[in-house]
Amino acid sequence: MYIRQKLSLTLFALFFTGIFFSSSVFGxxxxxxxxxxxxIPTDQALIDEGKGLFSANCYSCHRIHSDWTGPGLANVWERWESQETLYEWIKNNGAVLASGDAYANELYEAWNGSVMTNFAWLEDNQVTALLAYIQDETVKGPEEVVADGGGGDGTSSESGVPSQYINLILIGLLVVLALILGVLVLIVTVLRRYIIAKKEDLDEEDQEIVNERVDLPAGLRSPQFLFIVVFIFAAVVAKSAIDGLYSIGVQQGYQPKQPIAFSHALHAGQYEIECQYCHTGVMESKSANIPSANICMNCHINVATGSPEIAKIYKAIDWDPDTQTYGENQQPIEWVRVHNLPDLSYFNHAQHVNVGGQECQTCHGPIETMEVVYQHSQLTMGWCINCHRETEINTDNAYYDKLVKLHESDDPMVVEDIGGLECSKCHY
Ligand code: HEC
Ligand code: HEC
Ligand code: HEC
Ligand code: HEC
Ligand code: HEC
Ligand code: HEC
Structure with missing residues (x-):
């Protein structure tokens, strides 16, 4: 029996070393x-500031680990001769190009003369923050979160491995297992040859084991092997089923194609048009409103008149750009609704944006970087409730002065304290 035990112990040890090495990262x-x-400094506050600046100003054109509209920025500080030129470039790339800097001009050529936005308003310490963030991401390596779920306040899946990776990891593990199995069979064969060579030292029982053939098909049919396979299979199925159940009715990430290629990155990002200019309802009413074509026409009566996308606006409102007249046949543009709560719930924009002082981005994510709008948050009841438990009410507000005095507690006053968890506040 003793050889068999030794063998299985070795196999076991090998198996775990295999798993260990396959998962560790070198160098x-x-x-x-x-x-x-x-x-470039490493303190976390600075990195966080840089992250905010990056997603608001740079993310529309840059990623860290891959090229996008502009080059990938990993290790970018190593590519510039001096730190000063790099700072100068980020703030005012036009000036650096004009100064005749060789690297900058080469880069500009390589990117076919694409023009990077001018950021003359950036302070030096903000550029440092941006670089601190880029450095931090460079070191973290290429695991970019495309649309980071959640409202930036721990309200949804921000931590943990994203579920789409779990299946990949499981498949990876299976492949590793299969490889290890192959190596083990090899080792067993070699060991057996070696033992057979010194057969005479063995007692009868051990000889019997040595003479047994390695029977792979039988091994594959063995209860242990079947158990492992069934177990892994069941785990994968259970995981997908649970994920599926949790996401019923949750449309996070929903990004429908819109009838006109309207870009928030261009209008709200690059041209910095205020959200309220188009979404006129956010400050005063329940609904934020989708702008009517008239609002587009404030500019597009003159801007980009030759574009086929703008022609779609003209067609909808029956505008003839040649004669500059409207026809009879006006129809609304059929934008596809992205965010949509079920009828049983009540949500009011004015209450959150105007009274509560909440930023659009807290709930809608970095809209000003989106070419096509997607649903950033979960919009589940748990998401609303979590935020009401955590968010302090906006006390720049005479209405709350008395309430805050009455509250007299060391804990800050959160939405929960003014009844933000009562069913009837959110349900009709
Ligand atoms: C409108 C698109 C756009 C935006 C927005 C933008 N960039 Fe760029 N960036 C580019 C392009 C394109 C280049 C390549 C050079 C060129 O063609 O001008 C570039 C080059 C760079 C480089 C040099 C890269 C290298 O390989 O050496 C840095 C650094 C950089 N950008 C940083 C930033 C930062 C930081 C921000 C945000 C504050 C930003 N960029 C915003 C388009 C953009
Ligand atoms: C120039 C006009 C304009 C500006 C400025 C603008 N938007 Fe929009 N927005 C639109 C239009 C048109 C749509 C509908 C088409 C679409 O979804 O892209 C829309 C859609 C949206 C939606 C999705 C609505 C839905 O269907 O659920 C959100 C959220 C949104 N905008 C937020 C913002 C925020 C936040 C800002 C400011 C950072 C902003 N918008 C600035 C015109 C504008
Ligand atoms: C405050 C001015 C302003 C308003 C309002 C505005 N836009 Fe624009 N839009 C622009 C500017 C500026 C450009 C860039 C034009 C260029 O690149 O030549 C642009 C570009 C576009 C483009 C890309 C055109 C192309 O093919 O290059 C589309 C599509 C567009 N806008 C749709 C809309 C729609 C839809 C609305 C209304 C919801 C709207 N815009 C409202 C200023 C505006
Ligand atoms: C507290 C979270 C929150 C904040 C802050 C917020 N929104 Fe919304 N927004 C929502 C929810 C939830 C919906 C879906 C409402 C529905 O289906 O009834 C929505 C829907 C929208 C829509 C689709 C049209 C509508 O009114 O249903 C637009 C456009 C929009 N928001 C724009 C904005 C803009 C612009 C701001 C900032 C000025 C903003 N939102 C701030 C949560 C928020
Ligand atoms: C980003 C945080 C945040 C999220 C997410 C959020 N809320 Fe709120 N909500 C607030 C704040 C802050 C107030 C307090 C506004 C004030 O000062 O009156 C508030 C107040 C309310 C109130 C009034 C409560 C009262 O007692 O006066 C209702 C109703 C409400 N929210 C509904 C919702 C619903 C429905 C959702 C989800 C679709 C939601 N909220 C998501 C932050 C949030
Ligand atoms: C802060 C706002 C808020 C409060 C407070 C709140 N709900 Fe909700 N509730 C929602 C929203 C938003 C939805 C829709 C969520 C979705 O579509 O996933 C919802 C959905 C539901 C649903 C339907 C679930 C489903 O799967 O369709 C029920 C039932 C419900 N809530 C019961 C309650 C009860 C009971 C209370 C009081 C203990 C309560 N809610 C308090 C916002 C709230």
Whole structure:
């Protein structure tokens, strides 16, 4: 019996070393090491500030680990001769190009003369924050979160492995398992040859084991192997079923194609048109409103008149750009609704944006970087409730002065304290 035990122990040890090595990562420099060479600071507050600046101003054209409209920015500080030129570039790239800087001009050529936006308003410390964020992401490696779920306040799946990766990881593990199995069979064969060579030292029982053939088909049919396969299969199925159940009716990430290629990144991002200019209802009413074509026409009567996308606006409102007249046959543009709560619930924009002082981005994500709008938050009841438990009410508000005095507690006053968890507040 003793050889068999030894063999299985070795196999076991090998198996775990295999798993261990297959999952460990070699040769990653730490943030501190990279920072020591680059001189870019690493404190978390700065990185967070940089992240905000990046997603508001740079994300529309740049990713860290891959090229986008502009180059991928990982390790970008290493590509510039001096830190000063890099700062100058980020703030005012036109000036750097005009100064004749060789690297900048090469880059500009390589990107076919694409023009990077001018950020003359950025302060030096904001550029440092941006670089601190880029450095941090560089070191973290390419695991970009495309649309980070949740409202930036821990209200949804921000931590943990995203579920779409779990299945990949499981499949990866299976492949590793199969490889290890192959190696093990090889080792067993070699060991057996070796033992057979010194057969005479073995007692009868051990000889019997050695003479047994390695029977792979039988191995595959063995209860242990079947158990492992069934177990992994059941785990995968259970995981998908649970995910499926939780996401019934949850449309997070929903990004329908719109009838006109209207871009928030262009209008709200690059041209910095205020959200309220188009979504006229947000401050005063329940609904934010989708702008009518008249609002588009404030500009597009003159702007980009030759574009086929703008022609769709003209067609909808029956505008003839040649004669500059409207016809009879006007129809609304059929935008596809992205956010939609069920009828049983009540949500009011004015209450949140005007009274509550909440930013659009807290709930809608970085709209000003979106070419096509997607649903950033879960919009489930749990999402509303979590935020009401955590968010302090906006006390810049005479109405609340007395209430806050009465509250007299060391804890800050959150929406829950003014009845934000009562069913009837959100349900008709
Ligand atoms: C409108 C698109 C656009 C935006 C927005 C933009 N960039 Fe760029 N960026 C580019 C392009 C394109 C290039 C390549 C050079 C060129 O063609 O001008 C570039 C180049 C760069 C480079 C040099 C890359 C290298 O490989 O050396 C840096 C650094 C950079 N951008 C940083 C930023 C930062 C930081 C922001 C946000 C504050 C930003 N960019 C916003 C388009 C953009
Ligand atoms: C120039 C006009 C304009 C500006 C400025 C604008 N939007 Fe929009 N917005 C639209 C139009 C048109 C739609 C409908 C088409 C679409 O979904 O892209 C829309 C759709 C949306 C939607 C999705 C609505 C739905 O169907 O659920 C949200 C959320 C939104 N905008 C938020 C914002 C925020 C936040 C800002 C400011 C950062 C902003 N918008 C600025 C015109 C504008
Ligand atoms: C405050 C001015 C303003 C308003 C309002 C406005 N736009 Fe624009 N829009 C622009 C500017 C500026 C451009 C960029 C034009 C260019 O690149 O030549 C643009 C570009 C576009 C483009 C891309 C055109 C192309 O093919 O290059 C589309 C599509 C568009 N707008 C749709 C809309 C729609 C739909 C609305 C109404 C919901 C709207 N815009 C409201 C200023 C505006
Ligand atoms: C507290 C979270 C929250 C904030 C803050 C918020 N929204 Fe919304 N928004 C929602 C929800 C929830 C819906 C879906 C409403 C529905 O289906 O009745 C929505 C829907 C919309 C729509 C679709 C049309 C409508 O009114 O249903 C637009 C456009 C919109 N929001 C724009 C904005 C803009 C612009 C701002 C900032 C000025 C903003 N939102 C701030 C949660 C928010
Ligand atoms: C980003 C945080 C946030 C989210 C998400 C959010 N709320 Fe609120 N909500 C607030 C704040 C802050 C107030 C307090 C406004 C004030 O000062 O009156 C509020 C107030 C309310 C009130 C009034 C409560 C009262 O007692 O006066 C209702 C109703 C409400 N929210 C409904 C919703 C619904 C429905 C959702 C989900 C679709 C939602 N909220 C999501 C932050 C949020
Ligand atoms: C802060 C706002 C808010 C409060 C408070 C709230 N709800 Fe809801 N509730 C919602 C929203 C929003 C939805 C729709 C969520 C969705 O579509 O996933 C919802 C959905 C529901 C549903 C339907 C679930 C489904 O799967 O369709 C029930 C039942 C419900 N709520 C019961 C309650 C009860 C009971 C209370 C009081 C204990 C309560 N709610 C308090 C916002 C709220």
């Amino acid at each position: 990653q420099a730490t943030l501190e090491e990279v920072s020591a060479a680059s001189g």
